Amino acid sequence: MAIYVPHFALLMGLTGSLTGAGLCFLLPSLFHLKLLWRKLLWHQVFFDVSIFVIGGICSISGFIHSTEGLIEAYKYNIHD
Structure with missing residues (x-):
């Protein structure tokens, strides 16, 4: 996949920032509360609520920074 998808590492960072925070912070605290x-x-x-809020902030921050990295990579056509 990494050969055919340009900027694969940045794309995985974007995916990981959403799924990693969700699986590590958001879902366990939400299920514990539920x-x-x-x-x-x-x-x-x-x-539990503070862990959920901090995990949400980290997830959103990771998504924003990963998106900025992808935009910058495509804007300046930076190769991995």
């Missing part, structure tokens, strides 16, 4: 909502103490809810 499954154990009635049994959790206030500080556990706070930590």
Whole structure:
């Protein structure tokens, strides 16, 4: 794939910034809240929500920077 797709590493960075953050930060905390909502103490809810928010910020930031990298690579026609 890397031979046929230009800027493959940047494209994988874009994909990884969305899926990696979702699988590591967003989904586990969301499932923990969903499954154990009635049994959790206030500080556990706070930590899950803060992990979710920080993971969302990191995911959005990674998406923006990866998109900027792809735009710059195609704009100046930089080869990997």
